[in-house]
Structure formats: structure tokens, C-alpha cells
Amino acid sequence: MKMLAANRLSDGEAVWLAADGNWVDEISHAETVRDKDGEERLLAAGRDATGRNEVVDAELVDVEIIDGFIRPIRLRERIRAAGPSIHPELGKQAKKSAVTLA
Amino acid sequence: MYRYDEFDHAFVKARVAQFRDQVERRLSGEIDEAQFKPLRLMNGVYLQLHAYMLRIAIPYGTLASRQLRMLAHIARTYDKGYGHFTTRQNLQFHWPALKDVPQILELLASVEMHCIQTSGNCIRNVTADHLAGAAADEVADPRPYAEILRQWSSLHPEFSYLPRKFKIAVTGAERDRAAVQVYDIGLHLKKDAAGRLGFAVYVGGGLGRTPIIAKKIHDFVPEEDLLSYTTAILRVYNLYGRRDNKWKARIKILVHELGAEAFAAQVEKEFVELQESTLKLPDEDLNAIQAYFAPPTLPARPEGDALVAREAAVNSGFAAWLNRNVHTHRNPDYASVTVSLKGIGEVPGDISADQMDAVADLAEAYACDEIRVSHEQNLILPHVARANLKAVYDRLIEIGLATPNAGLVTDIICCPGLDYCALANARSIPVAQQIAERFADQRRQEEIDDLKIKMSGCINACGHHHVGHIGILGVEKKGAELYQVTLGGSGDENTAIGDIIGRGFGPDEIVDAVETIIETYLVHRLDTSETFLAAYRRLGPAPFKEALYGSEAKAA
Structure with missing residues (x-):
């Protein structure tokens, strides 16, 4: 299972593509896909958004669903989704609704 | 301290205006990321996991109060209220927005600072002994020469597109506090028998995935030949350094593959051509730069x-x-x-x-x-x-900055690692924090005495792990963090690359492993005057392997 991650051009904020085509700053709102067709669709949307200069470095990220929540497989992507593990008061994890690193 | 002259001010100001225009064109979509990325990197702007990162040059690690205050202002206004000092004497902000960077650069320029050449395949910020101009064991202050190198290398047309990045360090004392032997060029300022100043020149040192100690290719280059000799080295590198493979592009690979003698011969050939050129430093220029670094007036304070x-x-x-x-x-x-x-x-x-x-x-x-x-x-x-x-x-x-641990086990060098860095494979900061907490007791630290732990979150080795007395390298194995340990490294006048001691340790094991290594040292040292490094050099890895891996080590 995959989702599409990128950084917003203007401020570098880590963002993910949602089903409505918007880029969201919490992975809980990201769209996940399970097959090649879905991946191609996400990548095409990423290319479009890159072309419109909304985001940079769009890439597919492996995820799983645990207890109904999206969890990136790699620690790197979990840290990206949460914020620096050493600074729980910074990054997305500082928001009450945000994911945690675990 | 060096102060910008009119030329410096105009040069940095023009660069800020140029980058402001480039950022505006990027944000408006006039240029795309492929066009913009090399431009932003030339101005110290990286993209990391959570945000952009801005790396600010601190030439030879020297700051005035007004400059540090400006960094504080930028941290508060445009970042998240803090900054991170790096192993190359620079400062990084980890959260700036791209749209704010031109304004940050303008503020930096107002206090004679910039981010030029803090990235890219060019000559990077020149580093120096942090005790320059103050140390009792110094032959002369290395910073005037670092400043001359800075001026010479800034936007140098011939050396702006090198095969790979290029780092120069200068020290003015026998005791090397600038780690010059792990630099592309390491300069050791010294005096010859006649009392003239000049440099022992080391070339081709570096860490990263291929750690190599620099080779001394000249024992004494007179100070007036600093730029001509350095130019000769860069010319040979620019001509013969590999551009086909990023991992083999640093000068250390060229020196290693050619052999130090053959490399030195090539440099000598270029140097003969250059020695009497305009690159020869005139006395008046040397004196003018040295005057900026005149020792401060220090009134007698015998009390x-x-x-x-x-x-x-x-x-x-x-x-x-x-x-x-x-x-x-x-x-x-x-x-x-x-x-x-x-x-x-x-x-x-x-x-x-x-x-x-x-x-x-x-x-x-x-x-x-x-x-x-x-x-x-x-x-x-x-x-x-x-x-x-x-x-x-x-x-x-x-203000919470009086921890009495300089050079002790808790004075750990550590890169930002996977908590920030897009290149990292594992976190390094949490491990450093846990080691520091384990050894927090001051008496225990003092009993262990001098011990340098250095840690990197990937093979690029920003945390200098290869030259740590205990080095720790974070890697990713089967999706999990794993920490490899090296022992016996050293980044001073007796530089050594540490030995890999055995299989790596998980995040829950690494602090115990470090403690085991240190306890083994305490048991085996001859007396309290034998440091960890001296003991390791005497004992070799065997007792440490035995303590870490037990029967597993014997079987191997």
C-alpha cells in the first residue's frame, strides 16, 4: 500500500496527496492506494502538482493500515509525518490531532 | 576580526538581490525545480524531511557578538527559536520557509555574513583551530590565511564546478584542534629553521564512505606561496578528479589512485608555472589582512x-x-x-x-x-x-550552558541524523542523549577522563564517527535502526581511522554497548593517566570484542 509524499514549495512543509486532490499536512488525510493503477494515478497527480510549482520531490511511500490509522513502513517517513522525535513540541506531532512516531 | 570592505559589502549585497530574484521566479513558476535546485544550493538552502534547511557560513568559526545576536533574531523571527552548530563551524536553521530566505540573507549581510558556498561542488567554508589567536601553543594565528583563502575561493570562476565539494582547514599549532588530516586540504602553519612562516600541506583526507587520512605532500610551502600552491592542487584535482562517479569524485580518491608522490609531482609541475604569478601574496596584502586579526589589547589582570x-x-x-x-x-x-x-x-x-x-x-x-x-x-x-x-x-x-564536560564522554559530536536529515538512515541525536544521560555523573565522567564519542546517522559521516575514540554509525537494516561501533579513531595530530569492532547494535543495545566498552577500558587501563585512546592503542580490539560479544567473538 502506498501514498504520495512531497514537500510544499513555498515553505518546505511535508505534505501528502489527499483523495480530493489537495495536499494535506497530516498523513491521516492522505489517500492510500493498493495497486499499480492507483500508484500511477498518484504519480501523475504528483507530476502535475510539481509542474504547477505547488510541491517538490513527490514520491511514493510504503504504508500500512493499523487499527484504522495510516502508518508509514519506514521510520524515515514516520518521522516525516510526526516531526523530530527529539522535539515532541515541534512539527506536526505538536498538533493535537497529529500522528505519533510509534 | 575581519571587517568587510566596500567590495565585500557590494558583492554580498548583489548576491542577496540575485537570489531574491531567483526565489521570486521559482515561486512564480518561471523556473522549475531542476533549474532552481543548483541555485538554492549555492546559497546554502537544502530541502530536508520537515522543511528547508539554511546553512550559514561562519568563516573559520569566528563570530562577533552582533553577528550572534542577529542569528538569535533570525532564529526567533523566521525559524523555531533555535539553531544548530555543525562540525564545520557553521550554523544551520532547520525550519526556514523558502519565501523568507532572501530576507534572512539580507539580515545576514547587514552583519557581514552569508550562505555562499555552504553547499555545492565548490570550495566550502574554510575552518580553523577554534583557539586561534588565543592558544598558548600556537606558532601564529591561522585565521588571516583562512580569510585569504576565503576571499580567493569565493565565486572563483575556475573552481566553482569542481568534481565534488572541497574543504580546507588550517591550524597554527602542533596540537591539531582542527582535524586537518581529514580534510581535502589540511594546512599546518609552522616556522622553518630561519623563522619564516609557511605550511605543511596535507591533501586527500576525508571521511564519508571511504575514510582516508590525508598525505603530506609538502613539508613547507612559504606563506607567500599559499594561493599559488593551493591553486596548483585544485588545478590537478579539477583536471583529473573523477566526474563519472559521485562516490569516487573527492580528491582523496584521486590522491589514493595516483599515489601521493605522483600527485605531488603533478602539483609541483603546476606550481612551477604559478609560483611567480599574480597569485604570490604581496607583503602589504598579507599585512593588511593580518591587521584585522591583531591580538586584542589584554590589560594585566594578575589578581x-x-x-x-x-x-x-x-x-x-x-x-x-x-x-x-x-x-x-x-x-x-x-x-x-x-x-x-x-x-x-x-x-x-x-x-x-x-x-x-x-x-x-x-x-x-x-x-x-x-x-x-x-x-x-x-x-x-x-x-x-x-x-x-x-x-x-x-x-x-x-542560561544552562555551564556543563563541565569539555572533552569528556558526554561531550559528544553528533550530526542531526534522521530526526531532520533527508540523507540519514538512522537517528543519532536520541542515542547521544541517552549516552549522556547514562554517564551524567560528573565523578564517573572525570574518572573516565578524555574520551571523544562521535556519531553519524549515515555513511556521509558529518558526525566524524571514523575519528571518534568511540565512533557510532547509524544504518538502516531490515527497516530498523542499527548502530555500528568503531574504536580507536582520532582526529588530531595523530589521526587514525577507527576499527569496526563487530556486528552492530539495536537502538536498545547501543548505550549498553558503549558502557561495556568504557568499563572494559577502566578495567584494563594501566593507571588513571592512560587515556581510552592510549589504552586502545596498547590493547588492540581483542578485550573489547570479548566484552561485547563473548563466546561469539571467540568463534569468529
Whole structure:
């Protein structure tokens, strides 16, 4: 299972593509896909958004669903989704609704 | 300190205007990321996991109070209230928005700072001994030469597109505090028998995935030939350095593949052509630059020793701090002070905006308005009257920067790792924090004595793990963090690359492993005067392997 991650051009904020085509700053709102067709669709949307200069470095990220929540497989992507593990008061994890690193 | 002249001001100002235009064109979509990326990198702007990162050059690690205050202002206004000092004496902000960077650069320019050549395949910020101009064992201040190299290398048309990045370090003392032997070019300023100044030249050192100790290719290049000889080295590298493979593109690979003698011969050939050219440094230019670094006037303060002795007798914390964080100055009434950015449980090298302001105030009041950044990620107040040490200590206590651990086991060099860096494979900061917490007891640290732990979160080795007495490298294995340990490395005048000791350790094992290594040292050392490094060099890896892996080590 995959989702599409990128950084917003203007401020570098880590963002993910949602089903409505918007880029969201919490992975809980990201769209996940399970097959090649879905991946191609996400990548095409990423290319479009890159072309419109909304985001940079769009890439597919492996995820799983645990207890109904999206969890990136790699620690790197979990840290990206949460914020620096050493600074729980910074990054997305500082928001009450945000994911945690675990 | 060096002060910008009209040319410098105009040059940096023009560069800010140019980058402002480039950012505007990027944000409006006029240029795409492929076009913009090399431009932003040339101005120190990286893209990391959570945000952009801005790397600010601090030439030869020297800052004035007004510059540190400006960094504090930027941290508060455009970042998240803190900054991170790096192993190359630079400062990184980890959260700036791209749209704000031109304004940040303008503010930096107003205090004679910039981000030019803090990235890219060019000559990077030139580093130097953090005790330059203050150390008792110094032949001469290396910073005027670092400044000459900075001016020469800034936007050098011939050397702006090298095969790979290029780093130069300069030291002016026998005791190498600048790690010059792990640099692309390491310069050791010295005097010949006639008392003339010149440089022993080391070339082709580096860490990363292929750690190599630099080779000395010249024992004495006279100071007036600094630029012609350096240009000769760069020309040979620019011509023959590999451009087909990023991992083999550094000069260390060229020197290694050609052999140091053949490489030196090529350099000599170029040097003969260049020696009598316009690159020869005229005395008046040398003198003009040296005048900027004239030693500060240090009034006699003979009362210092008695004051310090009296305070130390009744204040054990102050005594511990004197013992570790205060260094001999060339003037016996003065000392250099390490401001530890390695508080127990803190992030190595991080400093808050308020702390920056407070250190700037201290430097202004007590240290001739100067602050240094060490490659060990601490700050230094280079010229403090011994009579003022207690006042400085008291203020550092108030702002949480008086941890008396310089050179001890908790004074850990550590890269940002996977908590920030897009290149990292594992976290490094949490491991450094846990090690520091495990060894927090001051008496235990002092019993262990000098011990340098250096840690990197990937093979690029920003944390200099190869030259740590204990080096730790974070890797990703089967989706999990794993930490490989090297022992016996050293980044000084007796540089050595550490030995990989065996299989790696998980995040839950690595602190115990470090403790096992240290306990093994304590058991085996001849006496308290034998340091960890000396003991390792005498004993070799066997007792450490045995302690870490037991029967597993024997079977292997």
C-alpha cells in the first residue's frame, strides 16, 4: 500500500496527496492506494502538482493500515509525518490531532 | 576580526538581490525545480524531511557578538527559536520557509555574513583551530590565511564546478584542534629553521564512505606561496578528479589512485608555472589582512589566580568547570572558555535564541566581543580574564550552558541524523542523549577522563564517527535502526581511522554497548593517566570484542 509524499514549495512543509486532490499536512488525510493503477494515478497527480510549482520531490511511500490509522513502513517517513522525535513540541506531532512516531 | 570592505559589502549585497530574484521566479513558476535546485544550493538552502534547511557560513568559526545576536533574531523571527552548530563551524536553521530566505540573507549581510558556498561542488567554508589567536601553543594565528583563502575561493570562476565539494582547514599549532588530516586540504602553519612562516600541506583526507587520512605532500610551502600552491592542487584535482562517479569524485580518491608522490609531482609541475604569478601574496596584502586579526589589547589582570583559587576552593561545580572547560591562554592572566552545547540530555550543538543573546552579551562584557565555534559543536569565549571566570561561569549557569564536560564522554559530536536529515538512515541525536544521560555523573565522567564519542546517522559521516575514540554509525537494516561501533579513531595530530569492532547494535543495545566498552577500558587501563585512546592503542580490539560479544567473538 502506498501514498504520495512531497514537500510544499513555498515553505518546505511535508505534505501528502489527499483523495480530493489537495495536499494535506497530516498523513491521516492522505489517500492510500493498493495497486499499480492507483500508484500511477498518484504519480501523475504528483507530476502535475510539481509542474504547477505547488510541491517538490513527490514520491511514493510504503504504508500500512493499523487499527484504522495510516502508518508509514519506514521510520524515515514516520518521522516525516510526526516531526523530530527529539522535539515532541515541534512539527506536526505538536498538533493535537497529529500522528505519533510509534 | 575581519571587517568587510566596500567590495565585500557590494558583492554580498548583489548576491542577496540575485537570489531574491531567483526565489521570486521559482515561486512564480518561471523556473522549475531542476533549474532552481543548483541555485538554492549555492546559497546554502537544502530541502530536508520537515522543511528547508539554511546553512550559514561562519568563516573559520569566528563570530562577533552582533553577528550572534542577529542569528538569535533570525532564529526567533523566521525559524523555531533555535539553531544548530555543525562540525564545520557553521550554523544551520532547520525550519526556514523558502519565501523568507532572501530576507534572512539580507539580515545576514547587514552583519557581514552569508550562505555562499555552504553547499555545492565548490570550495566550502574554510575552518580553523577554534583557539586561534588565543592558544598558548600556537606558532601564529591561522585565521588571516583562512580569510585569504576565503576571499580567493569565493565565486572563483575556475573552481566553482569542481568534481565534488572541497574543504580546507588550517591550524597554527602542533596540537591539531582542527582535524586537518581529514580534510581535502589540511594546512599546518609552522616556522622553518630561519623563522619564516609557511605550511605543511596535507591533501586527500576525508571521511564519508571511504575514510582516508590525508598525505603530506609538502613539508613547507612559504606563506607567500599559499594561493599559488593551493591553486596548483585544485588545478590537478579539477583536471583529473573523477566526474563519472559521485562516490569516487573527492580528491582523496584521486590522491589514493595516483599515489601521493605522483600527485605531488603533478602539483609541483603546476606550481612551477604559478609560483611567480599574480597569485604570490604581496607583503602589504598579507599585512593588511593580518591587521584585522591583531591580538586584542589584554590589560594585566594578575589578581585572577588568587580569585579563581578562592572560588574553586568553596565551589566544586566551579572547580569542575575550571578543570574541564577553561583552557590555557597565551597570556597567563587570561583563559579561553568552552561554552558547552552538550548539556546532559540536550541536543548536541543546539542553542536557543535566548542563549545566543546571552552568550553574545557575555562575549561583549568579558571576551573582547569574540565568540568561536568549535568543530566539536561547542562555543568558545577565546579571551577571558581569569579574574572574570567566576562571573562568566555564574552567568553560564543561569542560561544552562555551564556543563563541565569539555572533552569528556558526554561531550559528544553528533550530526542531526534522521530526526531532520533527508540523507540519514538512522537517528543519532536520541542515542547521544541517552549516552549522556547514562554517564551524567560528573565523578564517573572525570574518572573516565578524555574520551571523544562521535556519531553519524549515515555513511556521509558529518558526525566524524571514523575519528571518534568511540565512533557510532547509524544504518538502516531490515527497516530498523542499527548502530555500528568503531574504536580507536582520532582526529588530531595523530589521526587514525577507527576499527569496526563487530556486528552492530539495536537502538536498545547501543548505550549498553558503549558502557561495556568504557568499563572494559577502566578495567584494563594501566593507571588513571592512560587515556581510552592510549589504552586502545596498547590493547588492540581483542578485550573489547570479548566484552561485547563473548563466546561469539571467540568463534569468529
